[in-house]
Amino acid sequence: MKFHWLIIFIIANEIDPNYTFIDRLKSLKYSVENLANSLKNVKPLNLIMKTLSSNLTSRLQRIPRSHTLSLLEGSNGKWTNENITAIVKLLHNDSLHWSKDEVIQLLELISQSHTLELLNLFPEILNDCFRSDLTDTKEKKISECCVVWFNNFIDKLNLSNESDLIFSMFQRLELVHPLLSQRINIWQNLSDIAIERTKNCQENQIFDAINKMMLKNYS
Template sequence: MESSENLNNDYSVVFTGGGFISKDRKNEDEIIFIFHVHMPENIDKIGQPVVLGDGQELGFWEQPNIKLHQPLPQSPTYWRSDSVKISVSITTEGYDIQYKYAICEKESEKNILEGNSNRENRTLDIMRIDQFGIWKNTYDLPNKFRLFPKYIRDFAFVDYIYNSVNVNNLKDKVLEYQYLLSIYNELTIRVSEPNFIINHIDDKLREKRLFSCLLLGYYVSRQNTIYELPNQFPSDLLLDALEGYKQEVLPSDTKDPMYNAITTLIHHNAFKMQFNWLKVFTIDVVVESNYMFIDRLRTLKYPNNHLLTKFIEEVKVVMPYIDNHKFEKLAKWLIELCQDMDGLLKLWSDVLSCREVNDKNILKCFIDRIQENISVDDAVALANHFKDIPKIFRENVSSVFRDRVFLLLSSPSSKWTNPNIFAIQNLLRNGNLNWRSDDAIISMELISQSNNFELLNIFPEILDDWFRREFSDSKKKIPIIC
């Protein structure tokens, strides 16, 4: 199978601004072309599909020198020529080379041209090797040999471009794909859907996977709502290919579709409980976006502590790539992600403690998350969690722990087992909780109102502790409580 990438050393490839052309080094007026066309299915029952047009190579509209063949069995309407060398010398004199696709009848050898007039002639684009086209219906053929673009289900041009991608021509092939978008937008987008990528994912060439990312970006951009990939989509493989991706490897106008692809892949990968998406922090286009993709991950929750712990370990690896000016948004999201104290404290020790967390907004988010996480603690869990709080934060979070102590003492549903009673005593005695005189009065009042005999038994000890610590009872409430 010959493609525009398989031309021999007798030709030089020249960039023209609209694509690449291949010139014969021996004759600079000759350029290599390949013709691609979708024709009515079973058209070969009438005759041989050919190309006719101006000049000797195109047979002066009579001699079918350029014959077409079907390279893909799975695409019955797709026909292609071999590479053809055509002289373009007349174009230097201001003339265009015109051509049409045709059928050379089997018996009469009469040429049946597409279209119904000369106004439907095609112009050879001498700036491109590959000439893409769709058959123009003619009244010279029966109605069953009419072709309507919207009904083409085997559109093969995208597949051809994809298969010709190699390590050296990614940007060129993207330009060729963009050209397809400009002439056959609906068909090109329709083919560039996730199943196309799934069907080609076994090709491990990084450039092809980057090309697939771009196809996905263009496809997603055309969807009316936030698009979610099918569950079986291999987002992990495409995200792995994006590691270290730089925007300059693609044309500058692909930034938006690539960002759309990346955010879609992130969402899919993250909600599959995979961590390949963290590689995006190494990507320029993501860094420049102020991490806006995080907004789509607000509802992400890890179902168990094992997954959360593994995620935090993976985050630690990419921390050197996190921009200091954008750290706040990421930090606040990570904090919200930690639904229990074990995960939150691991996040602090492995990630947040590695950066200067002096931002008041981050601190407030951290404290609010602690308050939420300890809202189900009994006295034992509360004491253990306060002990695990980094010393630098204990003063900041002491108020939320004091509030939880008061709630436990006031709630009739609290379970006052011996371990819980021992723990509540230690909490009330813990100077790091910054107990004040008013707090002492409130705690004594709540204990005195309890219906639990074991809790009431510690009242004298707690009262004695408060007095020893020289708490004042300026409002003379203790006699009333006692």
């Protein structure tokens, strides 16, 4: 299923001036495979929304947002690089006006994924969450998502070499540190997970990982 329904807007004002068909579009289903193709029409979708009233625009914006959330709810299928790129474009499409609650829902769904490519998107969405004011309840939810994400990320690394695993864990912590420097509790929780996982490794594996990190920092 693709966004062929955009053609309807050309004649909608004549045959359906109240645009009641918009609400029916919510029932359309999109597979991961068709997501990238659907995005080819995001630009004309943006142009269409500029011609509609604020109420109609709001109704239309909800459709791609709800489909994106639905796709992520079943996110443990096969995700190609094209699919990942498509998801990123949707998440960064300013004209869709993602709400705070929806962004946190995105964060939660991605944190629960068992697909490494999606888990790698988590810091990017986390950054979007922190750009706005958050209530204590939302802060707690984000903290829980971070713990779930990091545990799933470690599990999906699936590295037989423990020194590589240690290196990857702390490299990921280094990546998210700028986002969490003002949120010590979250940072401490993630650090504790990495430290606890490292305790199971042999000393030579730990030293090997430290050497890799030093080489990376000085390269």
